[in-house]
Amino acid sequence: MYGARIFPSIEQIVNRSIVRAFRTQVTPLPKPQSDFSHKTVIVTGASSGVGKAAAQQFARLGAAKVILACRSTEKGEAAKRDIESAEAAAGVVEVWPLELGSYESIKAFCSRADKLDRLDVFVANAGLMSAQCEYYEGYERQTFVHVIAPILMVLLLLPVMRRTSEQTQSLPHHVIVSSNGHMYTKFLPGKEKSIFAAVQGDRDMRLRYYDTKLMEVFAVRELAARVKASKKPLVVVNMVDPGFCQSDLMREKGWELPIRIMMGVADKILARSPDSGARTYTMAAEAGEQSHGMYLEDCSFSTPSPMVDTEEGRELQKRVWDELMEILNDTAPGAVGNL
Template sequence: MSMVNIFTSFLPHLLYSQFFVTPQYPTTDCTGKTIIVTGANVGLGMEAARHYARLNVEKLIIACRSTEKGEAAKRDIEASTKRSGVVEVWQLDLQSYDSVKAFAKRAESLKRLDAIVENAGISTREYQSVAGNESTVTTNVVSTFLLALLMLPKLRESGRNFNITPTLTIVASEVHFLTAFPERKASSIFGALNSPKEARMGDRYFVSKLLEVLVCREIAREHPVEKTKVTINFVNPGWCHSQLMREMDTAPIRVLQKIFCRTTEVGSRTLVHAGLASPETHGKYLSDCKTMPCAPLVEGKGGLETQKRVWQELSEILNGIEPGVTKVLDA
């Protein structure tokens, strides 16, 4: 993305949003609902889970890699909401495809599932190969959408049984505006992303969030909500205090965070809103609890072609992990 585009399409919205917009405090009654929030042992995920518990969900599943940390989050949420017997902690490691598959298999036993908010992710500047891809790609993209596809049958079943349209929310970010994504010009996009020599780890997190946006849009474009029977949307929580940027914990960053950042609780309101949003948000980018345009790289010239290529390549990777998994979209 050029500096001109950053100043004209990103920076004004960022400043306005951070300083003049406060997402509405969630009040939607969730009686009877079952909701899963991944990465909910800390930060935005934990605060979103706390809101859902407060809003009277019947069952709330905290999905996280460390069950010990998950249990600590459960105790914290139960103490603050004065609700017990509602929160469950399920192990989920997005750096292990077997863990993702096991989690989805376990979810088949649920009586119902109204929403899953996929919040878990990593931000790192260190290149590491995990499960056949660079670790950020594995965690934020491949496993995130593997889980999404594996959860679709349960979401659809709940929709049929309870006459609802369940929601699958991917927690993306406005930082998808901040990458020029030169890998899109490579003969293999994921090949370029996974090459230790070519990997540009300085903006890898930005790229991973752009890939989430592109994939959600392409799935929704090919599969409208009337076909999926599930609302698939993606949300920007804004710049919030969280542990995501712990690798960039420097004095200048801490000063910027103090000036600009929303509290974790305020940012989490956007996740709660997206997870409860209507089918009108299918395939849409939500920011400040309303639909907003995506980056020019997404919606401008060449965006659709890039979107199709990313989804085609990711589909091949996903079907290699779980043969036929993308066919669930046409079921």
């Protein structure tokens, strides 16, 4: 059961998001100019939306291989054709199946990636926003996709990215896609001993996306601290917020009509194009060591929710990490050993 909240309704969160979007999204973001020649990039959730746009930008910027990690290979192949046609990038894009709701699929995907000659960029873009409670591997879907899956993939991909750094004298990047929605919620586990137990069940499902995005911020910050303090060479881990973008994030059933109308109007008036939202991804993918553990938005360095750096936030961060490592030790013990 949840404890106290700062904002009890999704309407307040949406309204605040729209106000923030009005302030920030009217300013055009710079087009990416970086050179990704010879580099290999993986983007999850790349069959549509911002993920597809990011993959297209990496291809446009000269990447040697862009891997679209997709649940639907049919949609992935369609995205591949679009990207290769638009960027005259024949032979650059590959489609690999990935079911982010399955430990076995994640492990198989990362095992395949470990055999790559090099891996320079991993963008954990996939996400969902659901008002219905369903489960992956015994955990509510948003908790699994936003917290468990991306951290597991980062850990499993660390060896190939460290080898890449050693062999090419480059600085590989893990780019974890966050959301400013994490700033508008504050959950406490209440009587639950486990934070992950507190986000099970169908209580407060309308806020679950925001809760899990806050948990993700905690997990990525702790991960970055541990990666930097552990084995060399350094692999950069950072977070990005693409802003309010045109997407199918709210494709799931269960959202009330007023929320759908509100978001539909905001999407038409304020939402960035997927290409504009993806520009912060490509910026973060070459931002350098100074971006390690940082939060980026609007193609610049920013800060996450102020509560993250409070005593309460630091305590929650440690608890999220410790519980997450227990979960992963049970399902993929070798992954935790990669730190």
